[in-house]
Amino acid sequence: MRTPTAAGWVKPALFLLCLVPVIDLAHGAWTNTLGVNPLETLTRSTGTWTLRFLLLTLLVTPLIRVMRTPALLRYRRMLGLFAFFYASIHLGTYLWFDKFFDWQEIWLDIQDRLFITAGVTAFLLLVPLALTSTRRAQRALGNAWNRLHRLIYVATFAGLLHYFWLVKADYLEPIIYASIFAVLMLARIRKSSTVNVSGVS
Amino acid sequence: MLIRIPKRSDEKESAVTDPEIYRQRRVFMQQCAAGMAGLAGGLLVGGQAQAGLTLGTPRSSPYSTDEELTPMHAATHYNNFYELGYKKEDPSRNAAALKTEPWTVEVEGYCENPGTYAVEDLVPMDQLEERIYRLRCVEAWSMVIPWVGVPLATALKKLRPTSQARYVAFQTILDPENLPGQRRNVLDWPYVEGLRIDEAMHPLTLLTVGMYGQVLPNQNGAPIRIVVPWKYGFKSIKSIVRIRFVEGQPPTAWNQATPNEYGFYSNVNPEVNHPRWSQRRERRIGEFRKRKTLMFNGYAEEVAHLYSGMDLHKYF
Ligand code: HEM
Numbered sequence: 001m002r003t004p005t006a007a008g009w010v011k012p013a014l015f016l017l018c019l020v021p022v023i024d025l026a027h028g029a030w031t032n033t034l035g036v037n038p039l040e041t042l043t044r045s046t047g048t049w050t051l052r053f054l055l056l057t058l059l060v061t062p063l064i065r066v067m068r069t070p071a072l073l074r075y076r077r078m079l080g081l082f083a084f085f086y087a088s089i090h091l092g093t094y095l096w097f098d099k100f101f102d103w104q105e106i107w108l109d110i111q112d113r114l115f116i117t118a119g120v121t122a123f124l125l126l127v128p129l130a131l132t133s134t135r136r137a138q139r140a141l142g143n144a145w146n147r148l149h150r151l152i153y154v155a156t157f158a159g160l161l162h163y164f165w166l167v168k169a170d171y172l173e174p175i176i177y178a179s180i181f182a183v184l185m186l187a188r189i190r191k192s193s194t195v196n197v198s199g200v201s
Numbered sequence: 202m203l204i205r206i207p208k209r210s211d212e213k214e215s216a217v218t219d220p221e222i223y224r225q226r227r228v229f230m231q232q233c234a235a236g237m238a239g240l241a242g243g244l245l246v247g248g249q250a251q252a253g254l255t256l257g258t259p260r261s262s263p264y265s266t267d268e269e270l271t272p273m274h275a276a277t278h279y280n281n282f283y284e285l286g287y288k289k290e291d292p293s294r295n296a297a298a299l300k301t302e303p304w305t306v307e308v309e310g311y312c313e314n315p316g317t318y319a320v321e322d323l324v325p326m327d328q329l330e331e332r333i334y335r336l337r338c339v340e341a342w343s344m345v346i347p348w349v350g351v352p353l354a355t356a357l358k359k360l361r362p363t364s365q366a367r368y369v370a371f372q373t374i375l376d377p378e379n380l381p382g383q384r385r386n387v388l389d390w391p392y393v394e395g396l397r398i399d400e401a402m403h404p405l406t407l408l409t410v411g412m413y414g415q416v417l418p419n420q421n422g423a424p425i426r427i428v429v430p431w432k433y434g435f436k437s438i439k440s441i442v443r444i445r446f447v448e449g450q451p452p453t454a455w456n457q458a459t460p461n462e463y464g465f466y467s468n469v470n471p472e473v474n475h476p477r478w479s480q481r482r483e484r485r486i487g488e489f490r491k492r493k494t495l496m497f498n499g500y501a502e503e504v505a506h507l508y509s510g511m512d513l514h515k516y517f
Contacts, residue, residue, distance in 0.1 A: 035279070036274075114477070
């Protein structure tokens with residue numbers, strides 16, 4: 001098990017690691033090396049990283065149980081907030097580069113296009129989680145905080161639907177991500193009756 | 202001079218050609234200098250088509266647009282050619298997996314001259330034209346590409362379709378051993394496409410063997426493909442090995458995969474949205490802002506009459 005001093009540098013290091021994708025994209029945008037359709041690259045890459053961070057966040061609890069390392073819990077909030085961070089950039093690239101803030105067009109899209117509806121649902125579900133991510137909110141909400149934050153399951157599910165619905169023909173990658181999600185959810189169902197770490201759901 | 206830059210009408214030349222392309226062509230010509238002795242006029246002599254070789258001096262065409270060309274690098278490194286992989290950068294990377302030699306095209310069905318044809322039997326090299334066309338992908342991006350070929354009608358007339366030939370069906374090469382994309386059933390291989398006979402005979406429909414003055418790179422559908430500029434890109438079937446004249450509407454690959462999303466006609470139409478995204482606008486590759494998509498991709502004057510009286514929402 002980690003000592004508090006070991007964790008002292010792990011957290012900032014993890015923080016920097018989580019920034020690598022966005023720094024990489026910013027660098028690519030600056031040097032114009034994001035391929036032939038750079039705006040598409042930005043949207044796709046940030047969408048993929050949102051999903052990856054949601055799954056990494058969901059990985060923490062099962063990992064704590066399997067490895068018996070409750071100290072890992074301290075990194076979960078950061079991972080969740082990074083998921084929200086990448087989701088916000090992802091949404092931003094859509095609003096700007098895809099729609100140029102044409103709100104009428106965006107509203108039509110949300111109504112007409114199932115994959116956009118699912119994506120927006122996923123994003124809206126993440127907003128209250130990000131807003132209540134502070135220790136203060138966690139204390140104030142007590143047990144309700146745990147229940148509220150189970151919305152991440154629904155958000156990730158909606159994000160996966162979003163992915164399945166936007167694919168044209170090759171479903172391999174969404175199937176891989178969905179399988180990881182399924183494993184992480186199964187791990188919860190099977191263990192939920194035995195162990196209960198406070199603040200972990 | 203054996204190799205020269207293909208000429209469009211002179212007043213267009215400077216307005217149209219991207220300096221980047223001129224640079225690439227110059228570099229290319231230097232690389233080619235050594236092989237010049239073998240290059241007499243057309244380059245498909247004896248089936249020795251090789252991506253990158255120039256195609257003599259194709260004639261310019263009044264059907265060409267004077268819009269700015271998409272850089273050749275973009276048009277050859279951002280491709281939907283699922284046989285060579287499902288991501289845009291896959292086809293250029295896996296281009297070598299497509300074996301274009303030897304290559305023959307089987308001609309079958311309702312015509313007087315069925316048989317096995319070499320590329321140069323179908324495409325008379327002394328009649329090559331350059332056609333600068335807009336290309337609109339169903340995914341809402343677009344390019345401007347100088348193709349080299351002959352009107353498909355020129356080839357079809359030689360094959361002498363009979364009156365029963367109401368449609369033309371095309372098929373792409375099937376070679377799962379070499380083509381990485383055909384190892385999984387992402388589409389129902391081989392890729393098939395089709396046109397109504399009047400669409401196939403329309404002077405805009407180009408039987409294509411080159412682009413940017415050079416032999417088609419593999420990732421763009423070597424050695425022989427069609428280009429139908431008023432339809433979404435996937436109608437312009439690549440690497441053709443079979444042409445069949447048929448009576449009924451032939452099956453088409455994307456329509457079979459997802460019938461409610463991709464119709465047989467698939468004419469570019471800003472009024473008919475793809476179920477999953479709007480077709481009103483498009484991103485011209487290289488541009489930041491999106492453009493308005495034009496009816497029939499801007500070729501309405503030439504082709505709208507083919508569909509008069511048809512409900513284009515129904516026949517999408
Ligand atoms: C938690 C929320 C979300 C997740 C997990 C997510 C995830 C993804 C993923 C994995 C992709 C595919 C990347 C690829 O093709 O490699 C994607 C693409 C995309 N997403 Fe999202 N997304 C989310 C929210 C949104 C929202 C709110 C919008 C817009 C309103 C949106 C719009 C798009 C668009 C336009 C694409 C590109 C589609 C294409 O290129 O065909 N997403 N997203």
